Every structure is written in structure tokens, then in C-alpha cells.
Amino acid sequence: MIILTLNAGSSSLKFNLIEMTNETTLADGIAERIGLPEGFVRWTIQGEKGRVEQDMKDHKDALQIIMDELSKTALKGRDVGGVGHRVAHGGSHFGDPMLITPKVLDEIEELSALAPLHNPANVLGIKTAMEIFPGKPQVAVFDTAFHSTIPDYAYTYGLPHEVCKKHGIRRYGFHGTSHRYVAEHTAVLLGKPLDSLKIITCHLGNGSSITAVDRGKSIDTSMGLTPVEGVIMGTRSGTIDPGAIIMLMEKEKLDAKALNTMLNKQSGLQGVSGFSSDCRDIEDSMATNDHSRLTFELLCYGIVKYIGSYAAAMDGIDAITFTAGIGENSPGVRACVCGRIKNLLGIQLDEEANASRSKENRLISKPSSRTAVCVIPTNEELMIARYTAKLVY
Numbered sequence: 001m002i003i004l005t006l007n008a009g010s011s012s013l014k015f016n017l018i019e020m021t022n023e024t025t026l027a028d029g030i031a032e033r034i035g036l037p038e039g040f041v042r043w044t045i046q047g048e049k050g051r052v053e054q055d056m057k058d059h060k061d062a063l064q065i066i067m068d069e070l071s072k073t074a075l076k077g078r079d080v081g082g083v084g085h086r087v088a089h090g091g092s093h094f095g096d097p098m099l100i101t102p103k104v105l106d107e108i109e110e111l112s113a114l115a116p117l118h119n120p121a122n123v124l125g126i127k128t129a130m131e132i133f134p135g136k137p138q139v140a141v142f143d144t145a146f147h148s149t150i151p152d153y154a155y156t157y158g159l160p161h162e163v164c165k166k167h168g169i170r171r172y173g174f175h176g177t178s179h180r181y182v183a184e185h186t187a188v189l190l191g192k193p194l195d196s197l198k199i200i201t202c203h204l205g206n207g208s209s210i211t212a213v214d215r216g217k218s219i220d221t222s223m224g225l226t227p228v229e230g231v232i233m234g235t236r237s238g239t240i241d242p243g244a245i246i247m248l249m250e251k252e253k254l255d256a257k258a259l260n261t262m263l264n265k266q267s268g269l270q271g272v273s274g275f276s277s278d279c280r281d282i283e284d285s286m287a288t289n290d291h292s293r294l295t296f297e298l299l300c301y302g303i304v305k306y307i308g309s310y311a312a313a314m315d316g317i318d319a320i321t322f323t324a325g326i327g328e329n330s331p332g333v334r335a336c337v338c339g340r341i342k343n344l345l346g347i348q349l350d351e352e353a354n355a356s357r358s359k360e361n362r363l364i365s366k367p368s369s370r371t372a373v374c375v376i377p378t379n380e381e382l383m384i385a386r387y388t389a390k391l392v393y
């Protein structure tokens with residue numbers, strides 16, 4: 001069976017076509033600048049890269065172009081068995097992946113208040129796929145789901161209880177599919193059952209979150225009500241004193257929209273460095289640019305603090321796992337983080353393994369290290385496809 005996974009953003013649509021019998025990716029790619037001038041779709045099909053420059057008025061246009069290309073090449077007359085959608089926010093009632101019915105779709109739409117940047121785009125992706133594949137099963141996989149096991153004392157904010165209840169204000173966490181995937185693969189790599197391990201999973205990419213996985217269950221995570229909480233990210237601020245927001249409102253006369261833009265789009269690596277949201281640019285220039293040095297240290301120090309607090313939350317840990325763009329590709333960030341906690345956690349980094357550019361799941365600590373350190377490339381699309389296949393058949 002072939003599963004199509006979709007991850008819709010407000011002006012983009014990422015896709016993966018996965019052959020489930022051997023779990024291989026037949027095609028992946030993205031349509032960008034949907035509804036804007038200079039739109040394009042790029043893809044990789046069986047190792048071959050392709051691209052078409054075409055303006056797309058909406059997501060339906062984009063999916064049509066994608067499917068036209070896939071049916072000529074990767075699908076070769078075969079049919080898609082089901083469509084799996086990445087959905088950012090499942091609120092407190094969506095845990096497991098769900099077959100999408102009109103009621104489920106309404107509920108996802110209602111959750112837009114909690115994820116205004118993400119859920120409306122995800123709903124658009126689902127509606128588009130329903131139009132292009134009428135009657136085909138569609139499955140929603142929620143980014144928040146893995147974190148449904150976080151206990152109340154870890155998800156509650158110290159605000160008036162009634163107000164939080166009224167608006168659903170609490171920690172939900174995100175990147176759940178990725179944290180679950182890398183935790184499972186860490187256990188396989190270490191050759192131990194997942195339910196015997198305490199792991200801290202560090203998903204460090206454009207968006208970053210860190211999760212405490214206690215015997216297979218998420219018990220705390222750095223992102224909160226929204227994906228802006230936690231460590232500094234490409235353009236998101238991460239955790240700041242709420243008092244700073246009040247001050248910005250008063251002194252800079254920022255309203256909710258302007259604050260949202262500042263916290264989500266103009267902060268993080270971009271805001272502190274003043275020139276780039278890309279960790280590669282920061283690392284490349286930090287020897288000569290003090291803003292880059294500060295940005296890099298702020299990032300690593302923030303990660304260190306979460307690891308320390310989650311090691312305390314789980315009363316000790318067995319492993320730390322790095323994943324996503326920075327986690328998988330930056331030996332510098334991994335070395336800086338591990339160097340700062342080597343005595344606390346008895347970490348002995350294998351410098352050669354850390355420096356390697358391998359794309360495989362791997363251990364980057366020495367056998368004598370008290371805490372294992374792993375790099376596991378994440379594969380959220382495969383997880384979404386697996387859940388979809390399970391619900392479709």
C-alpha cells in the first residue's frame with residue numbers, strides 16, 4: 001500500500017509518498033509560495049530532483065500539480081491508499097491519530113484558537129485532500145499527542161485556574177511524533193527495552209523542543225501552550241519573562257498581532273544575531289562576530305538547562321538523543337552542550353563519532369560514558385504513514 005503524507009503550512013505544502021510494504025520513500029517535496037507570486041514545487045523522486053516554477057492560487061492548485069507529477073512518475077498507475085496529515089494541535093482531547101470525519105475536522109478547526117499559525121493551514125490541507133481524493137481515508141496525526149501523558153503539575157501554568165480552564169491554557173507540547181520516533185529508535189540502538197530507559201530527546205531545528213521521556217512516556221516538554229516556549233529557535237524567542245511582554249506592550253505600543261510577529265518571526269537566532277536564523281551561519285561567523293558567539297552560547301546554554309532540569313525531573317537519565325536539522329548536523333552544538341554537563345551526567349563524548357557526517361542512527365558517546373549520547377535522524381513522515389496505514393487497513 002502507498003500512503004501520501006501532507007504537512008500544510010499557510011503558503012506551503014510538504015508531501016511524502018511512502019511504500020508501506022518496505023517503508024521506502026518513493027517521493028518527497030514541497031510546494032512553496034502558494035497564493036503568492038513566484039510559486040514553485042520541488043521534489044525528489046527516487047533520488048532524482050525536479051522542480052516546476054508555477055504560480056498556485058491555492059493549496060488545491062498545489063496538490064493538483066504534485067499529484068500530476070507523482071502519477072506520471074512515482075505512482076506509475078498505482079493508487080494512494082490513504083492520506084496522513086500532520087496536525088499541530090490536538091488540544092486536550094485528541095491523543096491517538098484519528099480517521100478524519102466531518103466532526104473531527106470541525107474539532108480541529110475549533111482548536112485554531114490554540115494554534116492560530118498552524119491549525120488553520122492543517123485544516124486547509126485536509127479539505128484540499130478531501131477534494132482531490134474524494135472518499136479516500138484521511139488520518140490526522142497530532143503533534144501534541146505524545147505529550148498527553150504529561151502530569152498535571154508539569155502542564156499547569158501558575159495563572160488563575162479558572163481563566164486557564166476557560167481558555168484551555170496549559171502546556172501541550174509539540175513535535176510529539178518526532179520525540180516518540182527518536183525515543184523508540186534510541187532504545188533499539190541501545191539494545192534495551194524503551195520501558196526501561198529514561199531519555200531526554202532534543203529536537204533542534206528551525207523549531208526546537210526538548211522532551212523528558214520516562215520509560216516511553218513524555219513527562220515534560222519545553223514547548224508549551226504554543227510552539228514559542230522553550231529554547232531559542234530560528235526566529236522564535238523561546239521562554240522569556242512575561243513581564244518583558246507587558247513592557248513591550250507599554251513602551252513599544254505593540255498590540256497582540258505585532259507581539260506575535262516579534263515573538264515568532266523576528267526573535268531567536270535571527271533576533272539575537274541580527275542577521276540569520278540559520279545555525280550554520282551563526283557557527284561559521286562566531287569566531288569573528290560577537291553577536292554570533294552570544295547567539296550560539298545562548299542556544300547551547302538553554303539546551304543545557306533543559307537537560308539538567310529534565311534529568312532532575314526523572315531522577316537521573318540513561319541517554320540524551322539529538323535530532324532534526326541542528327541536532328543531526330551540528331557537531332559544534334552537540335559538543336558544546338555535552339561539554340557543559342560532562343561531570344553532572346558522566347558524559348564521555350566520542351569526538352570522532354560526533355564529528356562524523358553519517359546519516360545513520362548512531363552513538364556518539366564512548367562505551368564508558370555513564371549517559372549514552374545518540375544521534376537519531378527523525379522521520380515524522382514515516383510515523384504519520386505508519387499510523388495512517390494502521391487506521392486505513
Ligand code: AMP
Nearest residue numbers: 205206207278279280324325326329330
Ligand atoms: P529543520 O527545521 O529540522 O529542517 O532544521 C533546519 C535547521 O537546521 C536550519 O535552519 C539550520 O539552522 C540547521 N542546520 C542544518 N544543517 C546544519 C549544520 N550542518 N550545522 C548546523 N545547523 C544546521
